Amino acid sequence: MARMAKVLEAAERMLEAVGPEKTSIPALAEVTGVPRAAIYPFFPDKYALFSHLALMHMEGLTKALAHLAEETTRDWRVWVEAAIGVAAGYYNAHPAASILLLRGSFSDTDRAAHESKNATLGALFRARAASMGALAALPTTPDAATIGLEIAFACMKHGYATEGRVSPEICREASRAVIAYLASWDEQG
Known part of the structure; x- marks a missing residue:
């Protein structure tokens, strides 16, 4: 090994x-x-190797975000901004993760792993929002929490593609986009 x-x-x-x-x-x-x-x-082949590395980084990103889920904030918007910051920090600290996860899937196995990661992170977000008493009306079909994550990842992909990193400016835009998308389900105003 x-x-x-x-x-x-x-x-x-x-x-x-x-x-x-x-x-x-x-x-x-x-x-x-x-x-x-x-x-x-x-x-x-190299694609099997890439898939393995991508899975390792998906697990690392999920762990980093799971630690954030324990943070004590009562405002889901603040939490979204922090989560995007954690994800951007992970990508910037692990360039191979950016290449493998932000440039795109290399195989069907990668796409399935991305879907699984997004579902896991969507469930994490949904649970964190519930613990804050927020976004109770967030639909599960289609899964609005996972769609929100996809919006954030799309912004990060754009940042990586244009700047080679996920900049603070991209994090702000990702936060704005996700918050705007999810705000319609916020009963707290």
Whole structure:
């Protein structure tokens, strides 16, 4: 497993340095000294490797946001802004996560993982809003909490695509967009 950890670390560095198009299993084998034959059983192609890394980062992002769910604010708008800030901070601190999660899916497995991550984060948001006594009328079909997350991620994707990071300005726009979308279900005004 230490060899695969070495491959994963090198893959992240390679993604950052040359991008997904030029990242390859043969190049990783050369850089790490781990034979291709040892890598292929775990990752039959680079897309399987990307999917694994993307799942790792989705879990990391979910954990970072789960810690935020424990914050003691009673205003859902403040919480939305903080959550967007945490997500942007995660992406900016992990460039490979930005490449894998903000540039787009590479396979059906990635798309399914994104949907699962969004559903998990949507449920987290819904639970946090409920604990604040807010957004009780938020529809579950279609899932307005998950749609709100997609709006935030769309803004972050735009920021990453145009600036190579998620800037404070993009965070403000993401917050404004999500808050505007969700405000119609806010019974507290």
